[in-house]
Amino acid sequence: MGRRTWGTVRRLPSGRYQARYTDHSGKQISAPSTFATKADGYRWLAKVQTELDSGRWIDPKAGKETLKVYAEHWVETRLVRGRPLAPRTAELYRAQLKNHIVPALGSTPLRQLEASAVRAWYGKLSGPAGPGQVTAAKCYRLLRAICTTAVDDNLIARNPCSIRGAGQERSTERPMFTLAQVQALVDAVEDRWRALILLAAWTGLRIGELSALRREHLDLQTGTVSVTTAVVDLVGQGRLYGPPKSAAGRRSVAIPPHIIGDLERHLRMYAQAGAHGLVFVGPKGGPIRNNNFASRVWAPAAEAAGLPAGSHLHDLRGWGATIAARHGATTKELMHRLGHASAAAALRYQRAEQERDAALAAAMSTALSQSEGTSST
Incomplete structure (x- = not known):
């Protein structure tokens, strides 16, 4: 030997x-x-x-478990800033795994997952027969994050997800409402929901935050709403109340003074009693269910107000952020109002306003040129 x-x-x-x-x-x-x-x-x-x-050695016996097994464990144990995944995020990840990742790659042992297989999978997912580019990007980001952890765990030597730009979403532009359309929407909903639409539009709160809002969270003397809780409805788990999806989601948002009177009236007429009473409830006193609200309240009111087809209540967040940017809100101020930890969304709204301002400047120059041309003839 x-x-x-x-x-x-x-x-x-x-x-x-x-x-x-x-x-x-x-x-x-x-x-x-x-x-x-x-x-x-x-x-x-x-x-x-x-x-x-x-520090680059990988045990040749490691990575024998399949991607499916490892990914399921990853979702269960994943921590973001020291906290477990939010229930809705975990549900979304499981759905992406079940519907788009596991059927194609789930039976592959981690150590045998090659970049070529990932490219072939992504090509089909993002192709004409796939669920669309946005879903493909989300699924790719999830797979890349799972494989990054596998690298950190010394189960695989390198991440097989190496397609440049595959995780970037190219969403279709969401509709931008006019002030007249928002007011028409407010007038079109039943009186019970008028304050909810106003608060969603002018503060940018999410439907899950609005659904969890209680009287004690509204301070109409100082004109603020405190966002400390959000609600999600999960398949098989029912209704769950918990903190917002990120630490930045816990915030106090100033309410524009012109809707304070509507909120005061709503509290008198429709909210549950007591400091812990829900602010927004249905005619029978029950909490808001997102799907029911979308079909029974939002859809008919949006049609009556003449909003673009496919509009959602969530689009009011974008409207409110754009209005704030139009009135000079900084990136940090927009991040605070929206409850975002990242500046990306805030910059998007500011960029839209800068582009609009540039278009207005160009239009003024065009108008001047036309005026000079007319006067010279």
Whole structure:
């Protein structure tokens, strides 16, 4: 049996050679296959020692579990800023895995997941027969995050998700309402829902935040609404109340003074009693259900107000942010009002206003040129 300073190579009865070494825990590790020559065995040991010293070594026996098994465990144990995934986020990830990732790649062992397989999967997902570019981008980002953790866990050597730009969403432009359309929407809904539409439009609160809002969260003397709780309806789990989706979601938002009177009237007529009473409830006193609200309240009112087809209550967030940007809100101020930890969304609204301002400036120049041309004739 040959021996060097690190690891051993021995000749087997078959005539081939086996290379072994002892890891830091005292466990003896053998090469995944035998070698034709003793020199080949030593070369393997030298390669392993170099990778161990540089922190790049991957146990050849690691990564045997399938992507499906690892991904399910990943969702269960994933932490974001030290906190477990929000229930709605975990539900979304499981749906993406079930519908778009596991059917194509789930049975593949982690260590056998190749970049070529990921490219083929993404090509089909983002193609004409797939669910659309936005869904494909979301699923790709999820797979990339899972594989990044697998790299950190020393289960695979490198991330097979290496398609440049695949995780970037190219969403179709959401409709931008006019002030007249928003007012028409407010007038079109039943009186019970008037204050909800106004608050959604002028403060940018999400439907889950509005549904969880209680009397104690409204301070109409100072004109503020405190967002401390959000509600989600999960399949198989029912209705869950919890903190907003991120730490930035916990915020106090100033309410424009012109809707304070509508909120005061709503509290008198429609909200549940007591400090802990829900602000927005249905005619029978029950909490808002997003799907029911969308079909029974939003859809007919949106049609009556002449909003673009496919409009959602969530589009009022974009409207409110755009109005705030139009009146000079900074990136940080928009992030606060929307409850965003990232500046990306705030910058998008500011960019839209800058583009609009540039278009207005160009239009003024065009009008001046036309005026000069007319006066010279």
